[in-house]
Amino acid sequence: MSDSSMGTLYVVATPIGNLEDLSPRAARVLGEVALIAAEDTRHSGRLLRHLGLSVPMLSLHEHNEAARVAQLDARLAGGDSIALISDAGTPLISDPGFVLVRELRARGRRIVPVPGPCALVAALSAAGLPTDRFLFQGFLPAKGGGRRGRLEALAGHEETLVFYESPHRIRDTLADLGTCLGDRRLVLARELTKTFETFLDGTAAELLERLATDPDQARGEFVIMVAGAAPRDDGDTAAVDADALLGAMLAEGVGVKQVAAVAARVLGGAKKTWYARALVLKERSQP
Known part of the structure; x- marks a missing residue:
């Protein structure tokens, strides 16, 4: 059981684009904590300036997360509360924070989520694909062989498949989706909540053609959603x-x-x- 005299780690969701999506509770927590652990302090500094806050920040990313555990645990033990944020969206969802939360929870520290924006949920809510069951895979392997192997292993899943992807790999990933999963319906969400937000849907081949005719559609960060495999006939x-x-x-x-x-x-x-x-x-x- 956590000690009430100790500080709390708040896992705070921040906007994925539109700053108006930050909740009043998240803004309040960010202003009340003694320290903010941020994936990129320079990037998060813009959000704090927008809020008029000058809270001390400490970097916490995939390369230093394990090394930060003892330091942040000591701050919590001393009574300081800390906010954990990523560059955008909800921490731990394809972002750093899992190691920290796991280790602090094992030590009995109090962890409190402050929910809010998440690209995964935002994309699914507007895609028009089944959401009663979905399988989130984060980023696919960067190399073609590993990416195709992962997709082939997922080919039989009937749940909607969801991936994140970067602009420099989006064309290769769409090509591999077509090769491994065939002509399933795909929905491509780009630049969610930002000025040039778009949702494109069609087969992988159709989306590749759309990107070829309009290169601007290959810019930004993507959420790829793929219709699941057709249900198997129990009589087959x-x-x-x-x-x-x-x-x-x-x-x-x-x-x-x-x-x-x-x-x-x-x-x-x-x-x-x-x-x-x-x-x-x-x-x-x-x-």
Whole structure:
């Protein structure tokens, strides 16, 4: 149980573009804490100046987060409250903070969320894709092979798939989405809450063509949302028993490459897709 005499770590969501999205509670907390741990103090400094605040800041990013734990824990133990913010949106959602929150919670410190903007939720709310179940994957691997491998492993999921992507990789990622997932409906959200916010939808090929004809649409930060795989027909024995077949072969010591080849021949589909699926099953079966 946390000690009431100790400080509190507030995990504060900040605007992803439009400064009017900062809640009154978040503004109040930022003005009341003794210290703000920010992903980039120069970037966050603009927000504080907009609010008329001069609270001390300390950088906390992926390269120094673990090293900051003891320092921030000492401040909390001394009674100081701290706000954790990222460059934009909700901390920990594809942003630093997980290590800090995990370690401080393990030490019994009080952690309080101050909810607000999040690109993931904002994009889904306006995309028109199913949101009762979705699978958020953050940023896909930067290299093509790793990216395609991840997409192939996700190909069978029926949930809406959600990714973040940067402008310099958006075209390559769309191309790989088309190759690995086919002609599914995609929604591309760009520059959310900012002046040039746009939502584009279509197949991967259609969106690539749109970016080619209007290069401005390839600028900014993106949320990519992809329709999930079509539900499997329970009466389709081949679909229902596919994992059982792969699992049985793996249990008998058949290599993943050979399992993929057999599955492609018996059940149809691409070897690379079955390879990714068999690899996932093999990893799950390991203790």
